[in-house]
Amino acid sequence: MRMTVMVLALAGAIGCDLVEEEEDGLRRVSTSQTSDAQGTVSFTFNVADDEDAFLLTAEVPGNGYAVVYELVDPDGETVVDAEKLWTQVTSRTGGVYPAGVVSVNWPIQASDGDLKAGRWTAVIRTTDAEYYYKPGVETAIDVLKKTDNAFADGGLDIRIFYAGGVDQDPAFVASTEAATEYWKEMYANIGLEADFTFQSWQNGALPPPGEGAEAEYEAIANASSLSTVNVVIVPSIDGYEGGGLYGIAGGIPGPLVPTGNSAVTVDALTNAGPDMVFNDAELQLYGETMAHEVGHFIGLFHPVETDYAYFDAVDDTPQCNNRNSCEADLGGNLMFPYPVCTFSSCVQQDDLSAGQGEIAQRYAGVD
Amino acid sequence: MWIIPLAITMATPAAAAEPSSPLSDAVWRQLSERHGATCEAVAPLGEPAAVRDALIEVATQATMPPWAPVNAAKCVAQLAATDDVALAAATGWLGDAELGGLALAVVQQLSALPADRALPLATAAAERAATDARFGLYARPVLVGSVHPEVAAIGAALPTGLPGVP
Secondary structure (H helix, E strand, C coil): CCEEEEEEEEECCCCCEEEEEEECCEEEEEEEEECCCCCEEEEEEEECCCCCEEEEEEECCCCCEEEEEEEECCCCCEEEEHHHHHCCCEECCHHHCCECEEEEEECCCHHHCCCCCEEEEEEEEEECCCCCECCCCEEEEEEEEECCCCCCCEEEEEEEEEECCHHHCHHHHHHHHHHHHHHHHHHHCCCEEEEEEEEEECCCCCCCCCCCCHHHHHHHHHCCCCCCEEEEEECCCCCCCCCCECEEECCCCCCCCCCCCCCEEEEHHHHHCCCCCCCHHHHHHHHHHHHHHHHHHCCCCCCECCCCCCEECCCCCCCCCCHHHHHHHHCCECCCCCCCECCCCECCCCECCHHHHHHHHHCCCCC | CCCCCCCCCCCCCCCCCCCCCHHHHHHHHHHHCCECCCHHHHHHHCCHHHHHHHHHHHHHHCCCCCHHHHHHHHHHHHHCCCCHHHHHHHHHHHCCCCCHHHHHHHHCCHHHCCHHHHHHHHHHHHHHHHHCHHHHHHHHHHHHCCCCHHHHHHHHCCCCCCCCCC
């Protein structure tokens, strides 16, 4: 892992030291602070003229939660206001919803404008498991800043980890690599070049990111570079044998710094179907599943949720209000919440809109 | 000369184009979502026996999305704790060479079953693993990790890895 310490001990807002380093092409500001009596951590960090987007991540230990409560730009404008976002039917960032690890990428989309240089303030609130604000919680905060304003095209490094014996199964390995070819084509449609590397990982008994294997996921993230999105292929997602989970992202957006949420996990066996052998249609869908989950990780929400009442905040993914109209309008979109199928075939879900591309291109891991 | 066609029992029924009933459709749709569909979510959709039959239909007749039949099989296997029809279906999948994915889905549920229901299924899984090394690769660690010591012992006796794969 390449790391160059650029600046040490920049003054933080409340007297804590911020450390700024350059690592894998990203400028990283890190600090750890304890929430005050109101369960609040407030800190400031600088954005330089040549920096174009940042990914803020807050992590609290144990069974506590954090939310990115406010993000205030150098002009004093609150650009992320959790209280306001909680009341809206459109989703902009998952960082405003309580979790052990939360991230916000800014700017989120083109309508947010260019990243403003100057002094930014982030307000993190820490809560208990029942979402009551909790004081005295040690909170690790990282800001990753990228210097790349080419938001029409970019590259994303993706490391596929074969865990739990999948690497011993040549059929699964070949199928996964074939599925990444579909995936590449989907991302290419929004100017995103996906570059894949592959690695074996011994332990395969993994729950979803953020749900009990924090050290394992941190180790996985430490095994790749800081700007890489990690995809862990397991035989079955641990703890979900009763159905319901075929792939899951560690956040929307997900964190790049090593945390228990710094991965996407995909269940290989359920994607292979009843005969455990991928046919062409299943390979396409497997590629879509991985691309869908990494789509979440780089900031994309479902264009509509399955209650047909909540939506993403993208202008060119139309809002719809029932199954038929949503399937007609959005059923071919990669981020649709379910594949549109008959018992024996599914429509291809490989579309990504220009607006979705704007979000993906601004993710800090895209260079 | 007349050729008399022989009756052939298909190991794997041809996929049906559509669900046979609104309940089957509802079960299949629940299990087709990318996130969040569980056996618990399926259970309230109808009477237990009807839901079981719908799950068996989805497991054996649906092929897409691929996780729908696999997860229907997991739900059927859970029902095998108390339901003999479900137990018979799960046992049949373990012996069907064309249904390795459903067979593994059954194996993944063994710890959720009482030992007396899990043990015959584990024995059937071990028999399959003896001739289906790829199935054995994934079944063995699940069996070894079983909460039932007898099932874990069956798993421990299976060979590790795939033949010829370092």
